[in-house]
Amino acid sequence: MSAERKPPGSADYGNLYELLQSHFPAERAHAFIELEDGRRYSYGDLEDTSGRYARLLGDLGVVKGDRVAVQVEKSPEAIFLYLACLRAGAIYLPLNPAYTKAEVGYFLGDAEPKVVVCRPESKGEIGEIAGDAHVMTLGTDGGGSLPERAHDLTPIEGCVAAEADDVAAFLYTSGTTGRSKGAMLTHRNLGSNALALHEAWGFGPDDVLLHALPLFHTHGLFVATHCVLLNGTAMLFLPKFDAEAVIRLLPRARVMMGVPTFYTRLLAHPGFDAEVCRHMRLFISGSAPLLEETFHEFKARTGHIILERYGMTETGMNTSNPLNGERIAGTVGFPLPGVEVRVCDDAGRPLATDEIGVLEVRGPNVFTGYWRMPEKTAAEIRPDGFFITGDVSMIDARGYVHIVGRAKDLIICGGFNVYPKEVELCIDRIEGVIESAVVGVPHPDFGEAVVAVIKRTPECRDLTAESVIAACKAELANFKVPKQAHFVDELPRNAMGKVQKNELRERYASD
Ligand code: AMP
Numbered sequence: 001m002s003a004e005r006k007p008p009g010s011a012d013y014g015n016l017y018e019l020l021q022s023h024f025p026a027e028r029a030h031a032f033i034e035l036e037d038g039r040r041y042s043y044g045d046l047e048d049t050s051g052r053y054a055r056l057l058g059d060l061g062v063v064k065g066d067r068v069a070v071q072v073e074k075s076p077e078a079i080f081l082y083l084a085c086l087r088a089g090a091i092y093l094p095l096n097p098a099y100t101k102a103e104v105g106y107f108l109g110d111a112e113p114k115v116v117v118c119r120p121e122s123k124g125e126i127g128e129i130a131g132d133a134h135v136m137t138l139g140t141d142g143g144g145s146l147p148e149r150a151h152d153l154t155p156i157e158g159c160v161a162a163e164a165d166d167v168a169a170f171l172y173t174s175g176t177t178g179r180s181k182g183a184m185l186t187h188r189n190l191g192s193n194a195l196a197l198h199e200a201w202g203f204g205p206d207d208v209l210l211h212a213l214p215l216f217h218t219h220g221l222f223v224a225t226h227c228v229l230l231n232g233t234a235m236l237f238l239p240k241f242d243a244e245a246v247i248r249l250l251p252r253a254r255v256m257m258g259v260p261t262f263y264t265r266l267l268a269h270p271g272f273d274a275e276v277c278r279h280m281r282l283f284i285s286g287s288a289p290l291l292e293e294t295f296h297e298f299k300a301r302t303g304h305i306i307l308e309r310y311g312m313t314e315t316g317m318n319t320s321n322p323l324n325g326e327r328i329a330g331t332v333g334f335p336l337p338g339v340e341v342r343v344c345d346d347a348g349r350p351l352a353t354d355e356i357g358v359l360e361v362r363g364p365n366v367f368t369g370y371w372r373m374p375e376k377t378a379a380e381i382r383p384d385g386f387f388i389t390g391d392v393s394m395i396d397a398r399g400y401v402h403i404v405g406r407a408k409d410l411i412i413c414g415g416f417n418v419y420p421k422e423v424e425l426c427i428d429r430i431e432g433v434i435e436s437a438v439v440g441v442p443h444p445d446f447g448e449a450v451v452a453v454i455k456r457t458p459e460c461r462d463l464t465a466e467s468v469i470a471a472c473k474a475e476l477a478n479f480k481v482p483k484q485a486h487f488v489d490e491l492p493r494n495a496m497g498k499v500q501k502n503e504l505r506e507r508y509a510s511d
Pocket of ligand 1: 173218285286287288289290308309310311312313314332389391403405406496
């Protein structure tokens with residue numbers, strides 16, 4: 001251990017695995033993952049399996065800094081594989097199982113992994129695009145060539161030494177326009193954020209987490225999994241979100257992390273009530289804006305006040321509503337310990353309280369840059385270290401951060417700026433509206449025109465575009481009022497529950 005390194009328990013320790021391991025329960029037979037089908041994995045299993053997988057990676061020639069690309073379904077073994085990569089000093093690169101062969105081809109070409117792990121059924125397809133990489137398979141039932149080949153190997157001892165600034169993972173941004181960028185996250189980025197969240201959310205010895213999130217995204221892979229590992233307690237593991245299963249498991253859990261869609265789906269289920277949540281300590285929401293209506297309905301139904309936080313692939317988590325203070329609907333709370341935030345104009349000049357601009361973030365959580373894209377990195381990280389998030393925001397007089405929209409979602413109509421969130425909030429207040437999305441579409445005169453897409457309740461099928469427009473006119477400046485309103489059964493969302501505005505822009509481009 002080099003002299004400047006801090007002891008285990010600090011994000012500067014070096015390999016993130018050592019930090020996590022220093023929090024494992026002394027009794028390694030303690031449960032780490034429990035599934036509904038009765039499968040149970042202890043902390044001892046975690047150490048053994050990740051140690052054997054790390055041995056196999058080494059045998060395949062993986063050395064520190066090599067990439068391991070993983071496109072598999074959610075399973076406990078996928079978590080062990082992530083931990084094996086940390087232990088081997090490799091860079092873990094998770095890929096959404098929904099990506100097509102062409103999309104995966106781009107990621108593999110860009111990242112040049114040494115090993116690709118895929119679903120058994122995709123082996124042929126991935127083999128065609130994997131170049132020189134070793135292709136291994138991993139199934140949801142714990143089968144596949146990776147576990148089979150690792151079965152009789154001797155686990156490695158400990159882990160490969162890493163510096164805090166070594167890259168631990170690449171997460172490709174979920175951006176739906178332009179080329180996806182590989183955000184390089186270091187051991188320090190992940191470790192510091194894990195420690196901050198574990199403390200901010202008051203994790204303690206009784207906290208069992210209900211894990212229903214995917215494992216290819218920062219939320220399920222890092223936020224949820226690291227909090228459990230730092231806590232040395234168990235998670236109840238669902239292959240995917242399913243309201244029925246969540247309702248069955250909540251009485252055994254204490255903490256749940258979800259995207260807003262989880263909460264709206266639970267509220268839509270007649271079996272979801274205060275009794276089901278009786279043992280729960282905390283519900284956390286993030287990855288997309290939580291509607292104020294959902295926040296209030298959840299409180300009325302269960303007595304629980306959802307804690308909303310805000311983060312992104314490049315930074316991990318930045319802000320959170322307080323555990324012990326007032327959690328305010330429509331805000332994402334205060335910066336986490338060690339994280340600085342400011343709202344700036346386009347030139348990077350800080351704005352005053354209540355002024356709207358783009359949120360910038362600095363701290364040990366902020367990534368080191370985009371893989372092989374120095375220009376993009378330089379364009380998004382200012383010389384003083386602040387990362388330009390692209391989220392249009394405002395900080396109020398009490399210090400709560402409000403996310404108003406994405407900079408690229410900003411609509412400029414006849415030279416006037418329209419923040420979609422403001423129009424959406426106005427529409428969401430109309431009787432019979434469940435939720436709405438507001439986008440800009442090309443307009444010959446104004447440059448862009450405001451268009452609203454609305455999901456309404458079955459009882460309010462007679463709600464018309466004209467009445468929505470009239471209601472907006474009563475509250476908003478004329479340039480903000482939608483020129484058109486469309487009704488849909490569902491708003492298009494990606495796997496993390498984010499409304500896909502690009503899709504809506506394309507769909508209504510010829511309006
Ligand atoms: P991703 O990199 O896929 O995690 O997406 C990050 C983006 O999700 C952020 O830049 C925000 O635009 C959005 N986001 C995450 N959490 C929230 C939240 N609590 N409220 C509003 N937007 C959010």
